[in-house]
Amino acid sequence: IMYSLALQKGYTAASILDDSPVVFNIAGSESYRPVNYDNKFHGKVPLRYALANSYNIPAVRALNNIGVNNFIDFAAKMGISTWTDKSRYGLSLTLGGGEVTMVDMAEAFGVLANLGYKIPINYFQEIKNNNCNVLREMMPFKIKEIDPAIAYIISDILSDNFARISAFETGS
Numbered sequence: 001i002m003y004s005l006a007l008q009k010g011y012t013a014a015s016i017l018d019d020s021p022v023v024f025n026i027a028g029s030e031s032y033r034p035v036n037y038d039n040k041f042h043g044k045v046p047l048r049y050a051l052a053n054s055y056n057i058p059a060v061r062a063l064n065n066i067g068v069n070n071f072i073d074f075a076a077k078m079g080i081s082t083w084t085d086k087s088r089y090g091l092s093l094t095l096g097g098g099e100v101t102m103v104d105m106a107e108a109f110g111v112l113a114n115l116g117y118k119i120p121i122n123y124f125q126e127i128k129n130n131n132c133n134v135l136r137e138m139m140p141f142k143i144k145e146i147d148p149a150i151a152y153i154i155s156d157i158l159s160d161n162f163a164r165i166s167a168f169e170t171g172s
Helices: 002-008 047-052 056-066 068-078 091-095 102-113 148-158
Strands: 016-019 043-046 126-128 134-137
Touching: 002 047, 002 056, 002 068, 002 148, 016 047, 016 056, 043 047, 047 056, 047 148, 056 068, 056 091, 068 091, 068 102, 102 148
Parallel strands: none
Antiparallel strands: 016 043, 126 134
């Protein structure tokens, strides 16, 4: 979700991100030193590889440039409803540092799958009485939340086996 916002803000899949040690000094809290799951640094990497390989440090650096509040607002448009108190969240939010519901995640990732359109999740399609008469029917609707090109690029990156080789090997 964060990289979707990054693309909207002018980043491209070819933008070079820095995956090197970094310390964020945040007033009123301990310094934040993000690390990658493999405890390695990968140097300068294109956004495509940073996302495809789930590198943490480039994601945190990008969020630092974009702004946590901007990310929260963007995520809310895509379907995340649980990040209501912006003061509770920091740069770790891009790495999963905020609680979300599975329904919210399904709706947000659905925006990517539906090429930028959010289709609010309905828990039923219709309600019938005991005589099979329809009492209520849900009519699906969709709302354009992001540029279809951005949704396509994110989906393309996430399905790019070559880009994922560093972390996930072939055939991932």
